[in-house]
Amino acid sequence: MSFNKDWEEVKMKDICTITSSKRIYRSEYKEKGIPFYRSKEIIEKFNNNEISNNLFISKDRYNEISKKHDIPKKREILLTSVGTLGVPYLIKENEKFYFKDGNLTWFKDFEENILSEYVYYWLQSDLAKRQIKAITIGSTQQALTIKSLKKLDIKLPNYKLQKVICDYINSFDKKIENNNKMNKTLEEMAQTIYKNWFVDFEPFQDEEFVDSELGMIPEGWEVVPFENLFEFQKGKTPKNKSKENKDGYLKYLTISVLSGKKTLYGEPTEKNTLVNENDVIMVMDGSRSGKIFFGTSGIVASTLAKLNIINDKISNGFIYLLAKYQEKEFMKNTTGSAVPHADKKYILNKKIAIPKDKNLLNNFNKSINDIRTKISLNRQENQSLKELRDSLLPKLMSGEIRVPIEENKEV
Numbered sequence: 001m002s003f004n005k006d007w008e009e010v011k012m013k014d015i016c017t018i019t020s021s022k023r024i025y026r027s028e029y030k031e032k033g034i035p036f037y038r039s040k041e042i043i044e045k046f047n048n049n050e051i052s053n054n055l056f057i058s059k060d061r062y063n064e065i066s067k068k069h070d071i072p073k074k075r076e077i078l079l080t081s082v083g084t085l086g087v088p089y090l091i092k093e094n095e096k097f098y099f100k101d102g103n104l105t106w107f108k109d110f111e112e113n114i115l116s117e118y119v120y121y122w123l124q125s126d127l128a129k130r131q132i133k134a135i136t137i138g139s140t141q142q143a144l145t146i147k148s149l150k151k152l153d154i155k156l157p158n159y160k161l162q163k164v165i166c167d168y169i170n171s172f173d174k175k176i177e178n179n180n181k182m183n184k185t186l187e188e189m190a191q192t193i194y195k196n197w198f199v200d201f202e203p204f205q206d207e208e209f210v211d212s213e214l215g216m217i218p219e220g221w222e223v224v225p226f227e228n229l230f231e232f233q234k235g236k237t238p239k240n241k242s243k244e245n246k247d248g249y250l251k252y253l254t255i256s257v258l259s260g261k262k263t264l265y266g267e268p269t270e271k272n273t274l275v276n277e278n279d280v281i282m283v284m285d286g287s288r289s290g291k292i293f294f295g296t297s298g299i300v301a302s303t304l305a306k307l308n309i310i311n312d313k314i315s316n317g318f319i320y321l322l323a324k325y326q327e328k329e330f331m332k333n334t335t336g337s338a339v340p341h342a343d344k345k346y347i348l349n350k351k352i353a354i355p356k357d358k359n360l361l362n363n364f365n366k367s368i369n370d371i372r373t374k375i376s377l378n379r380q381e382n383q384s385l386k387e388l389r390d391s392l393l394p395k396l397m398s399g400e401i402r403v404p405i406e407e408n409k410e411v
Contacts, residue, residue: 232305255286295372
């Protein structure tokens with residue numbers, strides 16, 4: 001049953017202004033200053049609420065632009081319009097940045113009876129995605145034009161109901177955000193515990209220390225190379241791939257997928273390398289060689305490798321923290337000129353001091369595994385919340401189901 005008899009169908013151009021930005025040239029990029037967003041940065045912010053590698057323009061250039069032109073403000077929307085299309089971003093309060101023209105389209109100056117958050121959520125729904133697909137141009141490089149975006153049809157309830165729907169959907173996003181914050185804290189806690197144990201030896205300061213090739217280490221510990229702890233198992237591209245999840249398919253873990261930029265699936269065979277949430281993955285080829293990922297399952301791409309444990313004293317959680325602590329060094333010391341590659345020989349020759357007492361390592365492994373379990377449960381809950389939210393979006397946005405005001409509560 002539909003409840004949208006009183007909803008009004010309008011063109012996007014009738015409820016807001018759709019435009020782009022003043023052009024910024026590549027020569028104006030700086031190492032620090034005001035963040036500069038392209039599609040890549042918006043996709044990362046949409047998926048992870050953080051950016052892996054910022055571009056900047058100078059503060060002087062930003063101030064010059066802001067004096068002569070309008071700049072993005074709170075509750076306005078940016079939409080990716082080249083490459084990966086249709087990913088929206090709702091600008092937050094006091095967020096200072098500028099963005100690349102053409103890559104992103106800017107929705108601003110919303111009419112008084114229009115809640116921009118409603119448009120933001122509508123752009124995430126299947127209702128919008130179908131229209132966006134229909135107006136996409138280009139083959140090798142897909143794109144959206146401002147002219148076509150202005151013609152998007154959107155059905156709107158009254159302002160009060162827009163607010164009710166947005167509050168309801170936002171309750172899912174708040175829970176997801178809280179879980180992400182909790183996981184970030186748990187991740188930092190695990191890193192701190194690792195550093196205290198294996199770098200600073202804090203829990204063992206009252207014990208005897210002996211000299212080693214790594215310096216002074218607790219008595220009863222031994223220095224071992226990484227090659228005695230784990231080995232690399234290279235990934236392989238699945239024979240059949242898809243953007244949609246099919247029966248028998250698993251998530252295909254490319255760098256873009258692990259970074260939250262896209263979702264791909266593949267049909268696994270016995271030749272493929274598979275991982276679960278407890279396995280550690282390293283980027284082996286490309287500009288991000290040496291980067292570490294942990295906590296996901298699927299088929300490992302050919303540019304990645306699984307780190308297999310070959311020492312029964314340690315856990316995957318230990319391997320992850322060890323590799324994560326060394327990540328910047330791994331990414332700095334790569335091989336290859338045109339295309340960087342993780343230097344397996346350099347990595348496997350690295351050394352660490354660990355206790356000979358297996359029970360001592362078991363205590364560490366247990367504390368880390370408990371933290372990883374909590375992180376994993378939060379991720380699983382987030383996945384369930386995202387799936388439920390995404391299934392409700394088109395029904396809420398079409399009026400197929402409604403959220404009565406008295407039921408407008410947080411999840």
